[in-house]
């Protein structure tokens with residue numbers, strides 16, 4: 070069950086895996102996520118379902134290695150199995166023909182924005198996508214994003230590719246061009262979603278963001294994922310993950326994301342050490 | 356013997372409900388239960404009470420005077436034949452005793468540990484009028500533990516297949532009860548469980564030191580041996596809807612036992628600071644995810660020094676005692692009424708006190724204060740006094756104006772109760788709910804507003820007890836069997 074069928078490295082520390090999961094593949098809609106637990110010792114971590122093939126019964130995840138769990142996931146090979154896979158979770162994206170939709174993806178956020186852009190396109194929207202990263206090598210999914218977008222704008226922080234600057238600069242350019250934007254969907258680091266929401270608020274552009282708070286169960290049972298939206302507490306796993314960007318308390322979200330930094334570092338250091346020892350113990354290792 | 360007879364006669368002459376003749380003070384005192392020392396046990400997660408030895412159990416069982424009208428049974432939601440199972444223990448026939456027990460209760464090792472006995476069977480026991488009641492719960496635990504140690508778990512006869520498929524949603528005590536009983540009757544039962552482990556609150560909520568997980572797993576194994584299949588990671592409402600269970604998966608009836616898993620918060624300022632947990636989250640991290648063994652297990656939990664727990668029930672005690680075991684220097688339970696009103700079991704309160712949990716009673720939090728990095732640094736509380744009784748009959752706590760003070764803490768655990776999780780019911784508009792979001796089901800049959808769909812346990816009556824959830828399971832399975840046989 071939950072076997073990894075394909076694995077690709079699509080940029081430094083970013084992996085693209087296809088997992089067999091008949092059921093989730095059939096049920097999932099754009100905007101939904103799964104929670105996985107790699108093995109008996111693992112924690113439960115959420116990942117957006119980037120794509121699915123209902124016929125083949127597979128789902129696709131794209132993730133960035135940032136800590137113990139995502140590194141271990143990245144170390145799994147084709148043929149390996151993931152112990153637990155729960156989903157599809159969260160409310161699907163509200164898809165309809167809004168007119169012109171701008172889809173903004175920053176960093177690894179391009180992965181979760183991709184299925185939404187695709188669904189928006191299919192619903193008849195004019196889709197303009199803006200994807201950005203720190204530099205050219207870190208940019209992901211350019212080809213696929215261009216296939217589901219009427220226009221694709223690229224930005225890099227260092228100017229090594231596309232527009233030199235942030236995704237907000239490209240968005241500002243669109244607004245300056247006079248493009249009438251009916252909806253903006255922004256997914257990426259919290260700072261980026263905050264910046265996009267600030268900008269669109271100024272111009273009265275409705276904006277949806279997808280929040281990545283820390284989760285445990287993903288079913289509304291623990292409250293770990295709570296965020297403040299419009300002065301009300303909401304649970305990202307069941308009330309979201311998408312919310313009105315103009316209402317989200319991004320500062321609080323960012324602080325809550327760092328709740329376990331010391332433990333995360335400890336887990337990571339230990340993982341690296343174990344891995345080095347494992348490699349050294351292998352024949353031919355140093 | 357003569358003493359016994361005389362006692363019996365005394366009781367016989369008494370009317371159970373009306374005024375009683377003076378029963379004799381029992382000759383044998385209630386037998387104490389050996390326990391781990393408080394100083395030692397706060398450094399481990401091992402079970403606190405060790406259980407009765409065979410000798411002690413037989414002495415304790417002999418305290419039961421075998422009433423002709425055993426009122427204790429009236430206090431037991433599943434109506435265990437208490438005098439009969441006690442008599443068998445007294446006579447040393449443990450096999451017989453466990454058989455009698457299992458007739459009415461499939462999970463005695465669990466109920467014997469977590470049932471609020473002092474409010475149920477033992478509350479009514481006549482021996483309790485003059486002395487301390489017979490330790491029915493502890494003997495129930497004894498006999499169940501004896502069985503696990505000494506007997507091959509025997510699988511009862513299973514009726515020939517009826518060809519009917521039943522889906523049970525949720526592997527808590529309600530769901531497990533329904534599943535086991537229907538499987539015995541020859542139905543093909545599948546449990547769908549949202550989490551990666553079975554047991555519901557028994558596995559994610561109640562800590563190891565109160566209910567060892569090996570016991571829960573043994574009970575689940577038993578249910579599996581009856582032929583029940585369990586699908587984990589299956590959140591009904593998302594993974595499959597009830598309609599799909601009927602129409603696509605071919606189930607003939609469904610039981611919903613999804614519990615009361617929605618954590619309530621106080622809605623006071625500062626509740627989203629880092630370091631504020633719902634009891635559900637705190638206990639889930641610690642129990643289900645084994646965060647107490649971090650970094651061997653990957654799930655982290657805060658390394659708290661000063662902890663406040665808000666609430667006065669079992670959940671609050673479990674959180675407080677877990678925090679101590681995770682290394683907290685001080686744990687304070689903050690409760691707005693007095694000790695008398697605390698809903699936690701006496702045993703749990705005593706255990707918490709022995710372990711050094713501090714109680715701030717008649718105290719209510721008004722705000723949680725954070726530092727610049729969004730971390731809890733203190734909690735502002737208000738002193739209360741007891742006013743007039745409210746609708747529940749308990750005296751209502753009223754704030755004393757201007758009595759605010761700050762409790763210095765780095766962690767706050769909110770344990771003020773759980774409501775109905777709306778995930779499944781939102782996906783099933785056909786289900787009628789009450790104003791709190793609980794599913795409305797018939798008292799006797801557990802039938803809901805949807806044909807073929809039954810519900811019981813916490814999702815129907817709100818957060819309650821293991822034994823009530825099982826009791827609902829019993830009523831539901833009988834009605835479901837009847838219904839299935841008409842199809």
Ligand SMILES: Cc1cc2nc3c(=O)[nH]c(=O)nc-3n(C[C@H](O)[C@H](O)[C@H](O)COP(=O)(O)OP(=O)(O)OC[C@H]3O[C@@H](n4cnc5c(N)ncnc54)[C@H](O)[C@@H]3O)c2cc1C
Nearest residue numbers: 114115116117132133136137138139281282283284326333
């Ligand atoms: C709805 C949702 C969808 C997501 N989709 C993707 C995706 O498609 N691709 C992707 O790369 N990442 C995604 N994430 C983020 C991903 O879950 C985290 O990167 C991952 O949990 C980090 O775990 P770690 O052990 O590798 O790192 P850690 O070192 O443990 O943590 C790194 C950071 O990740 C966050 N994090 C840690 N534990 C959790 C947890 N249990 N749940 C959520 N966040 C946590 C914290 O902010 C932490 O500081 C998503 C998150 C959410 C909530």
Ligand SMILES: Cc1cc2nc3c(=O)[nH]c(=O)nc-3n(C[C@H](O)[C@H](O)[C@H](O)COP(=O)(O)OP(=O)(O)OC[C@H]3O[C@@H](n4cnc5c(N)ncnc54)[C@H](O)[C@@H]3O)c2cc1C
Nearest residue numbers: 525527528529549555556591613614812813819820821824
């Ligand atoms: C910390 C704590 C301590 C307690 N202590 C005691 C005690 O000492 N004595 C006592 O008698 N009672 C105690 N209780 C109460 C008791 O545990 C509950 O009343 C009892 O477990 C309710 O049983 P249930 O079967 O209705 O639900 P639960 O035990 O809550 O089980 C419900 C199950 O359904 C699953 N589920 C939920 N939604 C879905 C879905 N959509 N799809 C699939 N599965 C789903 C859940 O994951 C869970 O496994 C305590 C409760 C807590 C939280």
Ligand code: SF4
Nearest residue numbers: 431466470475476492
């Ligand atoms: S199940 Fe609970 S109430 Fe019934 S006899 Fe056992 S301890 Fe008492």
Ligand code: SF4
Nearest residue numbers: 419420422427480481
């Ligand atoms: S347990 Fe108590 S009430 Fe029940 S039969 Fe024995 S003595 Fe009587």
Ligand code: FES
Nearest residue numbers: 287289291292306
């Ligand atoms: S992750 Fe537990 S409630 Fe959302």
